[in-house]
Amino acid sequence: MYTETLQNLWQQLLEPYTKEQSLIDESFEQIVAQYSQPHRHYHTLHHVYTLLQLLLEHSDLIADNENFLLAIYFHDAVYDVKAADNEERSAMAAAEFLFQTTYPAADIEGVMQLIRATKTHENPGNNPDIDYFLDFDLSILSAPADTYNAYAQQIRAEYSIYEDEVYHAGRKKVLQHFLDLPSIYKTDLFRDKREAIARQNITAELQSLS
Known part of the structure; x- marks a missing residue:
């Protein structure tokens, strides 16, 4: 089951940055809840898992796999078809969570940049990781x-x-x-x-x- 895979990776990803197991568990439960909302049919955990598989397949091409993986988990955390700020709210959700951990502030900004790029699918800074993130997101x-x-x-x-x-x-x-x-x-x-x-x-x- 891909939910178990996603949870195991989440655990491995966060363990170095927090000693609060409850924070790790509750944050993953929140991610599952967000991606399992009844109005979602494509932007679900399966979509997250698809991007994860692409990352695992091409991890050698990615400069910062941790930032990339965190952005995968959060990039569609907020999804409302009537709203125009889903990407910004998703980026803020990532930051709000990560600031509860010891994840470096500069890297939190990097995660947010990856998520924000999915709004316009543009990469004016020519960050190679953003190019891969956008291509993975459009792999469907x-x-x-x-x-x-x-x-x-x-x-x-x-x-x-x-x-x-x-x-x-x-x-x-x-x-x-x-x-x-x-x-x-x-x-x-x-x-x-x-x-x-x-x-x-x-x-x-x-x-x-x-």
């Missing part, structure tokens, strides 16, 4: 067609408060934005292996919404 776009289709349905379910006409217009705008980018993915690793597949998937979804 280059999934096999059936997995991508399931993802598209899950996103629709998360936006179920909106009628089709409103949702389709917004979704098409998002998808077209990706297609208009010179490259969806920022790293050579993802561009070489996944860019073409992502564009095929997005184009197919766009056609289905027309």
Whole structure:
């Protein structure tokens, strides 16, 4: 069960920075509760686990694996489809928790930067870890067609408060934005292996919404 894997890694990650086992346990329970909210269908613990697997697979390419891992846990801690500040609130949730530990302040800021980058998917400081974090976060776009289709349905379910006409217009705008980018993915690793597949998937979804 991936929840157990996530909990074990959380424990290993936090042990050097706090002697309060209750803080470790309760914070993980809160993370599980956040990602298990009933309005979530894609932005769930499974999404967190998917990013974790990508990190484990490519950890040698990441400069700061601890910051990266903490950002994975917190990057969608707050998720409200009606709000425009989910990423900032998620970054603040990470900081609020980490300041209860001895995690270095400069690294807390690094975690927050990774999370905040998922709002615009831009990396003006050219931090390589941010490039990988953003590509991992968008890895679903280059999934096999059936997995991508399931993802598209899950996103629709998360936006179920909106009628089709409103949702389709917004979704098409998002998808077209990706297609208009010179490259969806920022790293050579993802561009070489996944860019073409992502564009095929997005184009197919766009056609289905027309």
